[in-house]
Amino acid sequence: MRQLLAVAAGLVVLAASACTAPTPPRPAGVEATPTGPATLPVPTGPRPVGTTALHLTDTSRPDPWNLDADARELKVTLWYPTERRDGRRAPYMTPKESELFLRGKRVTGVPYDTLSKTRTNAVQDAEPAGRRLPLVVLSPGFTNPVSTLTSLAEDLASRGYVVAGIDHSYESHATTLSDGRIAECLACDSDTDPGFGTGVVQGRAADVSFVLDRLPSEWDGSGVIDRSRIAMVGQSMGGAGAMAAMVKDSRVRAGIDMDGTTYARIPKGGFTRPFMFLGSPQHVPGGRDPSWDRDWKLLTGWKRWIVLTGAEHQSFTDGPLLAGVLGVKPPYGVLDAARAAELTRTYVAAFLDQHLKARRQPILQGPSSRHPEARFCPAACGQS
Template sequence: MRQLLAVAAGLVVLAASTCSAPTPPRADAGPPVTPTGPATLPAPTGPHPVGSTVLHLTDTSRPDPWDPDADARELKVTLWYPAKRRDGRRAPYMTAKESELVLKGSGISTAPYDTLSKTRTNAIQDADPTGRGFPLVVLSPGFTKPVSTLTSLAEDLASRGYVVAGIDHTHESYATTLSDGRIAECLACDSDTDPGFGPRVVQGRAADVSFVLDRLPSKWDGSGMIDRTRIAMAGQSIGGAAALATMVKDPRIRAGIDMDGTTYARIPKSGFTKPFMFVGAPQHVPGGRDTSWDRDWKLLTGWKRWLVLTGAEHQSFTDLPLLGGALGIRPAPGVLPAERGAELTRAYVAAFLDRHLKSRPQPLLERPSPRSPEVTFCPATCGTP
């Protein structure tokens, strides 16, 4: 079953597919509310102005895994990076047609279908990049979602001194605009109940990431600002699962983060020593409804963390809760507030990357913090929900 944003649940993902680590709907949410107008993403917290640009890449070495008529794999890559200036035209969040397809696919009719295209970002479109030696972070979104739903995190990382490459995995999202203006819809949605679907997706995404890393130096004029010896990957839902799968296959990925995603990678029984962090909702406590982290935790033999956020739901690590007001969707009772979810996600992701790509000590990752009472360190202090 496809992932759906449930209006009655307040912006909760209803996903029966095992790739999505589902959160059940709530029965006590009230009716939709009047939309508040265009959403504004929270300002980045780092010192650098942020630029953003889009690349279209084509891998002619392999056919598209979802479209039998396509003999090459087309990808859209959105880059966020430290820029020279703060003024200029803001980068679009998504197009009106993309917004329409995402809302229709998600079952949302509480606001005009172009609402998401009016979301206000902080990055300057096609701004000149500045500086050199920045680490690279690859982002991979959840199933059916465009990478734009991770924009708040991407902008913040760029402001802190990272280059971020967000990949839209074609035909795995409700809408991906290709280089000639065609919109690729979610062909993979027709297969998401097939046996082996999750492993198939993460294997394909690992191939996408490796191809992007191969081509980025020659296809982006600003690639000279990247330190290619310092690369990490993070993702939400099956994008997080893809981060682990890609790290296992591609030695260029030094560290990784899974944000609330069921995992499928085959980790060597001898152990996997690269730094990795799980961060998720309470369903991911040890012995909880999703046991994939329990399995993989034992095989992660390097630096590792397992964090669970009280009150978080599956989309708490994305922009989607921040867009609820614009869509006229009422927050569900007891759910981590959208702004706090974004704040915690940004803080812990940045701390992990600063530690492993910039070699900066991070007390935030060493022990529970009184400033972040929602964050529990597992498995030692976690219980079963």
């Protein structure tokens, strides 16, 4: 059902990435009529937002996808509170990244630089402000760059978090490396291999640990970070990576999987750190993806399993917010883009506020009349 909705809606713009399954069908080209530049929703927190990018190289291991590279190169985009309210807004993508991304998604009928014109809210290279701020690692779905989670990242930064979004090189259609080279999706040639998902999340866990090791010395603004309060949030393969990173690295205190099949195996003795599943109706108990049922039993600490009525796989990304610039509309019954963004921001921020800021969140205790789309599983969450 998810794949049919994505194709019918034209949301293959951002939805044709490997999602809960590592081998999604390749959609036909999508014809679209542009409507003008997209504008991301304004962050809901009180703080202005700054952003900058780092390029890090892990010389301790070869790249798992580029056999000619004896080191792993990563791009890390940081979003954070700042005092600066004016200045040049950061680009969403470069024109070349937009071109490769849209070609990779087989989108036609719009200029290939369309997504580079998307209007963001963060000031480029603004000075960070604050002290002892929690850190949130952000990881995107397979084939998607981390820029497709910009709306969520900006919102968290406005609420007082430092967000480190990782572009896992060669796993998306376009990542610009430090010397201007573009890393395209070499991993896309392997996504039918046995054990593909397990291998990807193991690599992502290593990426996360490396970034946590290096961030204090590589970012001039790292003094604002409280390294005792770290969480990870990911969508699709990034959500699976959140689970894998937590199993591997005890520095990650809490995690959220947004609509991703999990591949990392939790120890049989259980896993006590806070974790939340936030997903679409395909992730109801007994649904198409059995991995959440399996792992739910092994989560022995604070946990939540929330399904959003009307959501589809990319509802937790910027995908629906950008559909209009590609001239496409979601089919009837799919959650409105603005509402999907609001719900995602609300529940992610509530989880992080409770577990990194020790602020109890009533919204996480059960159903809310203000958010009737959110169903708490497994007790109040039947198949749909």
